[in-house]
Amino acid sequence: MRVTSSTALLTDMYELTMIDAALRSSAASRQSVFEVFARRLPPRRRYGVVAGTARILDAVEAFRFTGAEIDYLAGAGIVGEQTLDFLREYTFRGSILGYPEGECFFPGSPVLTVRGTFAEAVILETVVLSILNHDSAVASAASRMTTAAHGRPCLEMGARRTHEASAVAAARAAVVGGFAGSSVLEAGRSYGIRTIGTAAHSFTLVHDDEEAAFAAQVEAFGPGTTLLVDTYDVTRGVERAVAAARAAGGELGAVRLDSGDLVAQAFTVREQLDSLGATSTKITVTSDLDEYAIAALNAAPVDAYGVGTRLVTGSGHPTAELVYKLVAREGADGRMREVAKTSASKESVGGLKVGGRVVEDGRAVEELVVSCGTVAAGRAELDRAGARHLQVELVREGGQIVEEHRGDGALERAQERHLAARDELPYAAWRLSEGEPGVPTRHEAV
């Protein structure tokens, strides 16, 4: 599911009609700065997790209007001839600065900064937000779940509860948030994610009895496989599962519990396994888990968590609330100036910004956001405040993608980066309950 064809129509129509009108007023060519940020975090969230960066870079590269896209736009009469000419030649030649994948963010963090002409930068709004809002929502939920799991592996199994392409992106975002594997094969192919899974209840039910089903599975995958033991009676299921593995000359790898009271069952089944001498056989649980259920299962003898629905739907918050706003643009005099909407609600802070994290004794204490005329000036201020710089170059001026942020190893690095950034947060940030962001955001201007 890597982006292989054009992503240019994954775009709200108004991006193109704005270009159409701006080409007439000459505003289209004004140098502009767009910023992606969150005004707030969803309830109960203490931090957000940046995810989707690698997919954004693929999408920006594939953002080209080929003959097929132009034909559609021309046929539908959406924009005029001048705009079609602009789109035919379109390729992003600006620059993108951003928090690297896996980094934590807070309200006001300048998560992504897109610079270029108004036309070339505004047009990326929809697809950039689609990717960041989806992937960050899932990664943020995943991070809470892996925090709650205290080192026990979490496995992503939610494909059936989200759009089929989202499922692949969700698996990837889950890994950014610390997950150890996914059930989706396309996630294995596209991103090298370890895939997992053995059998569903239907596999037991299609056989004449549980013994026949377990024997067939052990024959195919050896005694080290995971057997689903709750199709009929769990106690009989566990007995048969251990026996099936031993008949094949080994000890059973694991049993899976997918229904009922998981905490109580985990204790009962662990006791039964131990009494059968199957002390190495593990227990995986998989029914309707979220971070709270995982936390509740912490005291139970469980070895792995399979998480579905609640992970891929962002555990109550299926979309991050990231927005893409024009914060500065060139004036008629050629000088850059800050801009911001000023009516009623939805205000924002204008101007180019850099983000830094102030860390004291190994603990993050502040998200410092500096409004600045240039990145260099902002960074100097971060240095003065002793803040770790949070933005990296993702696309170089001229449109060249910085390859280390996608492709081989990028996902593993993002996970490592996330776990390190999360470890650095104060204890309160890891809590699942209602509360303030993990660290406060302070705005400053230079």
Add this chain to the structure above:
Amino acid sequence: MRVTSSTALLTDMYELTMIDAALRSSAASRQSVFEVFARRLPPRRRYGVVAGTARILDAVEAFRFTGAEIDYLAGAGIVGEQTLDFLREYTFRGSILGYPEGECFFPGSPVLTVRGTFAEAVILETVVLSILNHDSAVASAASRMTTAAHGRPCLEMGARRTHEASAVAAARAAVVGGFAGSSVLEAGRSYGIRTIGTAAHSFTLVHDDEEAAFAAQVEAFGPGTTLLVDTYDVTRGVERAVAAARAAGGELGAVRLDSGDLVAQAFTVREQLDSLGATSTKITVTSDLDEYAIAALNAAPVDAYGVGTRLVTGSGHPTAELVYKLVAREGADGRMREVAKTSASKESVGGLKVGGRVVEDGRAVEELVVSCGTVAAGRAELDRAGARHLQVELVREGGQIVEEHRGDGALERAQERHLAARDELPYAAWRLSEGEPGVPTRHEAV
């Protein structure tokens, strides 16, 4: 975004490992019946809306393991050689019966029935559920919103708040639920959906002042365009908007309000427009709407609703809770028998089923679900009960897709079908509040 490449890896790994094991036990070739149904509706929902049928048919057709998929599976060692041979030759040759797109469903409704060998039918589980759960969740939310809008047009604008491919499917599902258009260009290209949109706040901000922005937009799209009037001061914005259209020799098409108290603003702006003589100028509102906000705006002078986040995230329920369960399969004696999980929770009713709706005096009064040995026997029972048959043939025995359920006109027919099915429900089913399903489901066996 039509499915043009293989959909075969949009699949949970366990579907393939089950086939691997079942090929050894010979269960793989047992004739099987899988049923998609919902155990319950999400809180506050009185009915569900079937959506995604056309996309499922495309996905089933594209479910082929080409060299690339086989190479991945072989390289990752996921299944053995015998299974790879099976997959190389795989194409669905069973049959699919289902509620047509747009039809309403209730707990226990047999929304989709997939028949074939165990192996050929189990393998479709993940992608079928991904599509149905996503698209039905969005269509169900859309239907509540169009009910609340009482005939005022609802427009889909949520692309930026969901995965970029989900956005296209969500636009389609929204139309099934009664929406009149979408902002996503790919939805226009792929499904012929009317696309809408004019400009964002950034367009106003990139110009030196609001007058310049409005003039540019009116020059590009004529006075009939929609101007966004809340970047600075709304009252001044409305004044300038009307003036910009008149300067181009016409009356302004519409103003858009995207922030603040929309109910209060709609009244103020309507009054202002009327006092300016712009009585034909319409008002579109677009900020954080859902079915409740739309209902609250009903008394306000609003002409159209643009709905984003809450639509594409299923208004609190981003996934329908549809499951895909084995309900009957061939035994060793060659005869079909009902099967069902019997432990703890997640029970279901075994056996092939047909669904019908009992309608009295033009109002639906019951969802009748008949467990039956054959579809013909079940339908005879529906006829006896005077129930409208709800299932249609989507894929004919042997794997031939019934073309009328996808392609040209299918989406329009699905919307018409939905509006008719919804109209037939009792008044209580249209309410937005907590309550029972719109009609009760009755199970019967013949």
